[in-house]
Amino acid sequence: MRSFDAIVIGAGQSGPFLAARMAEKGMKVALIERKYLGGTCVNAGCMPTKTLVASARAAYVARNAGGYGVSIVGKIGIDMAVVRKRALTVTLEARNGLISWFAGMDDVSVIYGHARFESERTIMVNGEQLTAPRIYINVGARPAIPDMPGIGDIEFLTSTSIIALDTLPRHLVVIGGSYIGLEFAQMYRRFGADVTVVERGPTLASREDDDISDAIADILRAEGIAIHTGAHRIAFKKRADGIEVAVADGIADITASHVLVATGRVPNTDDLGLDRAGVATDTRGYIIVDDKLATNIEGIWALGDCNGHGAFTHTSYNDFEIAAANLLDGEDRKLSDRILAYALYIDPPLGRVGMSEKQARASGREIMISTRPMTKVGRAKERGETKGFMKVIADAQTKQILGAAILGIEGDEAIHGFIDAMNARTTYRELKWAVPIHPTVSELIPTLLGDLKKV
Ligand SMILES: Cc1cc2nc3c(=O)[nH]c(=O)nc-3n(C[C@H](O)[C@H](O)[C@H](O)COP(=O)(O)OP(=O)(O)OC[C@H]3O[C@@H](n4cnc5c(N)ncnc54)[C@H](O)[C@@H]3O)c2cc1C
Secondary structure, three states: OOOOOOEEEEEOOOHHHHHHHHHHOOOOOEEOOOOOOOHHHHHHHEEEEEHHHHHHHHHHHHHHHHOOOOOOOOOOOHHHHHHHHHHHHHHHHHHHHHHHHHOOOEEEEEEEEOOEEEOOOOOOOOOEEEOEEEEEEEOOEOOOOOOOOOOHOOOEEEHHHHHHOOOOOEEEEEEEHHHHHHHHHHHHHHOOOOEEEEOOOOOOOOOOOOHHHHHHHHHHHHHHOOOOOOOOEEEEEEOEEEEEEEEEOOOOOOOHHHHHEOEEEOOOOOHHHHHHHHOOEOOOEEEOOOOOOOOOOOHHHHHHHHHOOOOOHHHHHHHHHHHHHHHOOOOOHHHHOOOOOOEEEEOOEEEEEEHHHHHHHOOOOOEEEEEEEEHHHHHHHHHHOOOEEEEEEEEOOOEEEEEEEEEOOOHHHHHHHHHHHOOOEEHHHHHHHHOOOOOOOHHHHHHHHHOOEOO
16 A cells, blocks of 8 residues: 555646645645546636637637628638647647646656545555545536436537537537537537527526526527527437437427537546545535535545536636645635636626626625626727626625626626625725726726616
């Protein structure tokens, strides 16, 4: 049995950084990864998808160049093999960067293989037993496959396998109208496929406020994407000319050439031997952690998507920061200090932080709201991209900003004005007096705050 000071299972967006920080402090660490260093973000998530989104936007800009006085002679073509290669190159650069980084780190043993708990302190990998007084789990999540009639009889794509596609589907049907599904829907529409989104719930991106969900649907419909919400009877049938997707009673069935299943993710905790260590999970398989990411078993922590407290690269990375600060820097960092922020990478993107309007209303606070359409943002007008709107919600008593959304050009960047202010725990009154740069999207933040009204 090999002994270490710490074992990290999974090389996602927490594990590698934590392993490196522990080694820096002289600890001997085993970092176990069953597939690729960098996990989902680098290999099947953020990096390849945002590279593909950039290719799709290039096609969109080229198609619309005429409106800007730029003439492009001839047909705008998409070479899916090149599109795919570009995404793969970005992924490989990041993955290889991690491989080289760890190759130069004597105190971290990178072990490729599937890790399983044998007991509270013992891990089995490649037939070898490893032990450590501290074990950090960073095993991430994978696409959930829903139990829908006929799904077992068809070939379908997931967010992982679609990244490797190097041909253009004739008609892509995306099952699931949430963050991952919508990004692929718009991307493939811009590549030239017919695209239909089928969503069981009443709105797209149903976690968002209805006005945001409606604006997202308008943006996608304007590009020719068909959207079926309230699809309560999704079923599949293999046919000679493709896959028949039955949507709901009374609505015509769709014939797809390809089906993408994007109906959420499940944590990779079912094949980890957690029961042998006695580590508790919730009913959906997420590892239960306390405010410092500790599980119910002393000496075992869970970081990243597998603890159910975030589904993003930056939340997983923040878990690393919390764990490292508490273990190595004598700090007292807590999960509950985190203000959730994220983006939806359709174009224009949605940048979000904190509470939605519906959450703020449900909290029982007295609230103030201000909204502004992107048609009233100079930068958006100059760029000819005025879809979407911005919204901020503040507490009428404390004057704290409770949440914000910017659905519009550069919304994923401009939202950081609110993210930074909220993390500084400043009130909206200070921000109102900021002098922003003209002409930007962010310059409207003080104006938006100046228009806050009690609701
Ligand atoms: C299509 C898509 C797009 C996304 N886009 C964004 C985005 O734009 N922005 C954003 O913030 N987030 C995005 N995400 C989410 C983001 O990728 C994840 O939240 C992020 O990777 C954090 O994951 P993690 O650190 O928890 O683990 P992961 O990155 O999932 O890594 C877990 C690692 O553990 C390994 N592993 C699992 N079980 C074992 C085992 N038993 N033994 C050994 N190794 C094991 C896995 O192979 C994997 O490498 C996207 C996800 C997808 C799928």
